[in-house]
Amino acid sequence: MMAISGLSTLFTWSSIALVHIRFRHALKYQGRTTDELAYTSQTGLFGSYLALILCILILIAQFWIALFPIGKSPNPTDFFQAYLTAPVWIFLYIFWVMYKRDFRPWIPLKDLDIDEGRREVSPDLVQQEIEEEKAYLRTKPFYYRIMKFLC
Numbered sequence: 001m002m003a004i005s006g007l008s009t010l011f012t013w014s015s016i017a018l019v020h021i022r023f024r025h026a027l028k029y030q031g032r033t034t035d036e037l038a039y040t041s042q043t044g045l046f047g048s049y050l051a052l053i054l055c056i057l058i059l060i061a062q063f064w065i066a067l068f069p070i071g072k073s074p075n076p077t078d079f080f081q082a083y084l085t086a087p088v089w090i091f092l093y094i095f096w097v098m099y100k101r102d103f104r105p106w107i108p109l110k111d112l113d114i115d116e117g118r119r120e121v122s123p124d125l126v127q128q129e130i131e132e133e134k135a136y137l138r139t140k141p142f143y144y145r146i147m148k149f150l151c
Contacts, residue, residue, distance in 0.1 A: 007085035014055035029109040
């Protein structure tokens with residue numbers, strides 16, 4: 001159970017990072033900017049790329065350790081106990097693809113709907129609030145701005 005919960009967390013975070021990367025590329029492709037968003041990531045695309053790379057590296061390392069356990073000889077039982085999440089995730093993905101009958105690995109950036117489910121908020125009002133917050137932060141000391149950035 002520990003392996004399932006640990007690996008599922010890595011799959012979840014890598015999916016979140018990948019979705020953020022695709023969303024930001026779709027925004028850029030469709031000629032829009034992050035100025036119209038009510039919230040933007042503090043680390044931007046760099047943070048998502050870093051998170052995705054780190055998650056993939058951890059998944060690879062976990063795969064290697066599951067395949068060749070330290071101090072033991074390789075066997076299928078230990079592998080599936082340590083890496084059960086991957087076959088489950090692959091099975092669920094294949095099931096979803098068959099259910100939807102959509103065999104494209106990616107939706108093209110021009111076809112991504114980035115407005116569905118969005119709150120009806122005026123972009124001008126959001127921009128005004130962001131500018132007010134930036135002006136407020138400029139009046140605060142340096143250590144406060146660092147703390148606000150990190151938290």
